Amino acid sequence: MHVQFMNYISNGPAFNSGIAALSGYLKRHGVSVSLMNVTEQSVEDLERRCREVARPDVVAFSVHTPHWDLISRHISVVKKASDALIICGGYHPTLCPQEVIDHRDVDVLCRGEGEKPLLELLNCLENKKVTHRIEGLWVKKRSLFGSKIHRNPVSPLLALDELPYWDRDLFLESGLSARDFSLTHVAGFPLASGRGCPYSCSFCNNASFLKMYKDEALSENKYIRKRSVDGVIEECRFLMDRYGASRFEFWDEMFASDRQWTAKFCEKYQKEIARPFITALRVERAEETTLKALHDAGCKCIFVGVEAGNEAYRKKYLNRKMSNETIKEAFDVSKRVGLERFAWVMLGLPEETPAMVQETIDFLHEIQPDIIGWSVYHPLPGTELYRYCRDKGYLSSEDFYPYHGAPEYSVPALNQPSISRAEITEFCNRFRDLEKSGFRVNQ
Numbered sequence: 001m002h003v004q005f006m007n008y009i010s011n012g013p014a015f016n017s018g019i020a021a022l023s024g025y026l027k028r029h030g031v032s033v034s035l036m037n038v039t040e041q042s043v044e045d046l047e048r049r050c051r052e053v054a055r056p057d058v059v060a061f062s063v064h065t066p067h068w069d070l071i072s073r074h075i076s077v078v079k080k081a082s083d084a085l086i087i088c089g090g091y092h093p094t095l096c097p098q099e100v101i102d103h104r105d106v107d108v109l110c111r112g113e114g115e116k117p118l119l120e121l122l123n124c125l126e127n128k129k130v131t132h133r134i135e136g137l138w139v140k141k142r143s144l145f146g147s148k149i150h151r152n153p154v155s156p157l158l159a160l161d162e163l164p165y166w167d168r169d170l171f172l173e174s175g176l177s178a179r180d181f182s183l184t185h186v187a188g189f190p191l192a193s194g195r196g197c198p199y200s201c202s203f204c205n206n207a208s209f210l211k212m213y214k215d216e217a218l219s220e221n222k223y224i225r226k227r228s229v230d231g232v233i234e235e236c237r238f239l240m241d242r243y244g245a246s247r248f249e250f251w252d253e254m255f256a257s258d259r260q261w262t263a264k265f266c267e268k269y270q271k272e273i274a275r276p277f278i279t280a281l282r283v284e285r286a287e288e289t290t291l292k293a294l295h296d297a298g299c300k301c302i303f304v305g306v307e308a309g310n311e312a313y314r315k316k317y318l319n320r321k322m323s324n325e326t327i328k329e330a331f332d333v334s335k336r337v338g339l340e341r342f343a344w345v346m347l348g349l350p351e352e353t354p355a356m357v358q359e360t361i362d363f364l365h366e367i368q369p370d371i372i373g374w375s376v377y378h379p380l381p382g383t384e385l386y387r388y389c390r391d392k393g394y395l396s397s398e399d400f401y402p403y404h405g406a407p408e409y410s411v412p413a414l415n416q417p418s419i420s421r422a423e424i425t426e427f428c429n430r431f432r433d434l435e436k437s438g439f440r441v442n443q
Contacts, residue, residue, distance in 0.1 A: 001122045002032040004056035006078070007174070008067045009039050014180035015190060017251055018062050018090060018114075020166035025115040028164045031122055035174040038074070046074055050081035057125065059084045060118070063092040063100070065380055072103055079105040085125070089114045091205050094212070095382025101138050101149055109138045112154040112212065113195075115163065153216040160195065160227045165235055168243065178243060188247035188277060189239050193232045193265070196224035197253035199282065201305075202319045202384040203346075203377070206253055226258055229265045236273045248277040255279040256290055263290075266297035276300045283322050286330035292337045301340035301370075304330065308349060309363030310356045317351060317385065324363065331367040343369035347431070348376040348412050348424045350389050357419070357427045364434070371440040374431045376424060378413045389414060 003026060005019045014037065023033045034056070036049065059078050063071055075086055089110035093100040100109050108131070110117050117136030124131045132139040136155030141148045171181070181190055200207035213223040239245040256262040256279075269277075279294070280303040294302070304327070308314045311324045334341050343364060347357050364372055379386040379395065389395050394414040412421040 001058065001126050002034070002054070002056045003058045003060055003118075003122070004034045004036060004053070004084070005170075006059060006061045006071075006074075007035055007037045007171075008062070008064075008071065009037055010067070014176050015168075015171055016062055017166055017190060017192065019060075020168065020170065021163065022060070022089075022114055022118055023167035023170045024164040026119060026122070027167060029119055031119070033167075033170060035170050037174055037176065040070065047077050047081050050078055055082045056084050058122065059086055061086070061088045061090075063088050063090040065092045065096075066378070068092050068096075068100075075103060076105045087118070087121070089118075092381075095205060095208055095380070097138055097151075099381075101140060107140050110136055111138065112136055112209070113157060114155075116158060117155045154213060157213070157222060157225070160225050161231050165238065166191065168239075178245075183249055183251070188249035189243065189245035190249045190251050191232070191235055191239065192227075192251045193255060194224070194226040194252050194257065198224050198257060199254070200319055202317065202388075203307075203380070205380055205383060207319075207384065208382045224254075224257065226261055229261065229268055232265065233268055233272055236269070236275070240273075240275070246275055248275060250277060250279040252279065254282060254285075256281055256285045256294075259285070259287075259290065263293055266293035270297040274298055278303065280304070283327050283330035286333065288333050288337065291330075291334055291339060295337045295339050299339060301342055302334060303342045303344065303373075304369075306343045306345050306360075306363070306367070308345065308352070308356065309360035313349075313352070313356055317349065317388075319384070327363075328367050331369060335368075340371070341367075341369040342371040342373060343367065344373040346375055346377045347427050348414060348419070350377075350385065350392065350394055350414060350416060351418050353418045354423050354427070357424075361430060361434070365437070372431070372434055376412055376428065392416070 005023065007014070007016050007019055019035070026033050034053070036053070038046065059082060061071055061075065078084070079086055085107045086105055087108040087110060088100050088106055093109040094111045097109055097111055100106055108121065114136065117134055120134050121131055121137060124134065131137070132141055132150035133152065135152050137152055139150045141150060168181070172178070178189065179187070182188055183190065196209070197206040200210060210223060236248060239248070276298050278301040279299060283304060306327060307318055307320060309324070314320045331341050345360050345364065347360065379389045394416045396413055396415050412424040415421070
């Protein structure tokens, strides 16, 4: 069996950790894998490329919501050119499965983590066994009388230490370079020490994942998993030896979710690796002992989601219960121990007012991050805040998930009475002007 992954590249990193994880797992089990990198190209060009390569048995699309409109058009092109089985996985098929499976040329979708379901699907196809009972998959069975959708619950999760490393070679062999892997200004090699986040922010996909696994398969505590410290250290050493990696980016949803694990990791990393790295951190886990241990181990920058400067709004609408004082203390302590601070905020949130956006700007001046990342809020289907916007009638009828990056993502996504689209656009200019105040700004 041969699987061709479709990797959609916009303004973010060209490296897709989900594809890399699946590829590594399939290769371990003897499956042939290839990668096609796709940008916003013409349909004719995509069809030509598909006809030029060896026809795969399965074409797998990793779908994020902003890419779905484009991918949904490309799926039919790929189907026509290759006649392969089409499977979609990722955040959008997981949270909007009916929309995806309703596409006439989608044969299968995967909800949640896909290593085990995808391998089982390939084994069934190769051995001509039934595929509609595989956990984790929705399978479309076609007949002369129409199509029937078999909806299976999510697959039980695997222990992370049993999984192979992300397959970086797949991306390098496709024509990308290690420079295309980085998500941040640190330009490090990406890896992860765990999966899952224990928090339930109303705007984030992770809250929906927590609920899905709790309802359909496992308790939420098992969904949140960490690799062993030794396993992570060994992967760092592997990346240094194989690719010459000198810096690392930990792409965990929540790196320091376990204090004891973090302390043990920092001690071992400082002794055996001692290379610069960055990671994301919640302010609730930003105790001085943790921050100092991270710094001493080699951490150069922490990414912190501030989201909004109005504390009451943040608690009520975003389900982020930290106080402004807690955030300020975390930024103060981080600076004192020598860490660079990256603050991420949003504007154009539901029920936000111009005065609240100004509060966010004022709060940034108060906490004085080294780098500011900002975006206009775009609701993700399946999240609590999306449902709120939908029920209030705030969702714009326009395509507010533009495929390209930075400038277009300042397009307001909501039509709401508390703040106009023109006011949001003006505030976007204000955020860009923060660079003149001495901040480094990243959109």
